[in-house]
Amino acid sequence: GDALAVSARVAPLGSRLVLLLVEDLTEARRIEAVRRDFVANVSHELKTPVGALSLLSEAVMDAADDPEAVERFAGRMQIEATRLTNLVQELIDLSRVQNDDPLEDAEPVRVDELVTEAIDRCRHQAGTKQITMATNMAAPEGLEQGGGGRRAGGTADLHIWGNRGQLAAALGNLVENAVNYSPARTRVGIAARRVSAPGGDLIEIAVTDQGIGISDRDKERIFERFYRVDPARSRATGGTGLGLAIVKHVAASHGGEVTVWSSEGQGSTFTLRLPEAGAARDRGPSPTGIT
Numbered sequence: 001g002d003a004l005a006v007s008a009r010v011a012p013l014g015s016r017l018v019l020l021l022v023e024d025l026t027e028a029r030r031i032e033a034v035r036r037d038f039v040a041n042v043s044h045e046l047k048t049p050v051g052a053l054s055l056l057s058e059a060v061m062d063a064a065d066d067p068e069a070v071e072r073f074a075g076r077m078q079i080e081a082t083r084l085t086n087l088v089q090e091l092i093d094l095s096r097v098q099n100d101d102p103l104e105d106a107e108p109v110r111v112d113e114l115v116t117e118a119i120d121r122c123r124h125q126a127g128t129k130q131i132t133m134a135t136n137m138a139a140p141e142g143l144e145q146g147g148g149g150r151r152a153g154g155t156a157d158l159h160i161w162g163n164r165g166q167l168a169a170a171l172g173n174l175v176e177n178a179v180n181y182s183p184a185r186t187r188v189g190i191a192a193r194r195v196s197a198p199g200g201d202l203i204e205i206a207v208t209d210q211g212i213g214i215s216d217r218d219k220e221r222i223f224e225r226f227y228r229v230d231p232a233r234s235r236a237t238g239g240t241g242l243g244l245a246i247v248k249h250v251a252a253s254h255g256g257e258v259t260v261w262s263s264e265g266q267g268s269t270f271t272l273r274l275p276e277a278g279a280a281r282d283r284g285p286s287p288t289g290i291t
């Protein structure tokens, strides 16, 4: 009687164990496939500029007695070299955000400093396209509207709990994209405010552009590594397809999130929600959500 009771109890446990093992294997296979895709993608992305550089250097040698042609080819070599540098830098950034625990050296990071740094990073690009960059940092009260804020003050009063370098990379990528995927003479807006949330206050930073927008189908995929809606356009602006993957990792590992609203042909808004410095400390360390 006892033996029967035991085996009856063990049997469902056993099948659950098998199920767990199968799930584990499927997950392991999925991770392996993602890794293989990633290596294939990186190889392809590296090959493109390297191949172009090799062809261009041949062209320079053939055109040795034509200074104008040499200058033209050299200019294109410079563009390809920059692309290569960008890609390598972004790969380093990506591996850093994937491997490091960003909260290990977390500190209160001033939002206004992050915003200024992000704008500085693409000031040149915005200037050549005559894109206006607008922030709400100059309007102390406006920041608190609708945000459920309890303290007065401007963006200088807002702090995120996190890794300064990673947060700067995340916001920088969003602002850079806003400029890159917008036509000339449009406006890029950056708005920051404090919002109440059940687990503690959050800092919300929204980057809004009047650019080409993103279709509903593409919205689901743009945060994947190397996914681009229009690879040619992305490359033309020095894009690597890694920017939003980095943003997503930074947001998740800080216990926050990044979301997108977009209307094709009208523009996009990317919103980062991250734990406020005070709130995060009250809560203790937030769980990392890296996938």
Ligand code: ADP
Residues within 6 Å of the ligand: 173, 177, 178, 181, 209, 211, 212, 213, 214, 222, 226, 227, 228, 229, 230, 234, 235, 238, 239, 240, 241, 242, 243, 244, 245, 268
């Ligand atoms: P990239 O280096 O190509 O910009 P990202 O990972 O930053 O890579 O973005 C992935 C893709 O998402 C881009 O290639 C582009 O198609 C689309 N995208 C990103 N930001 C915007 C935006 N603000 N407006 C329209 N499309 C965007």
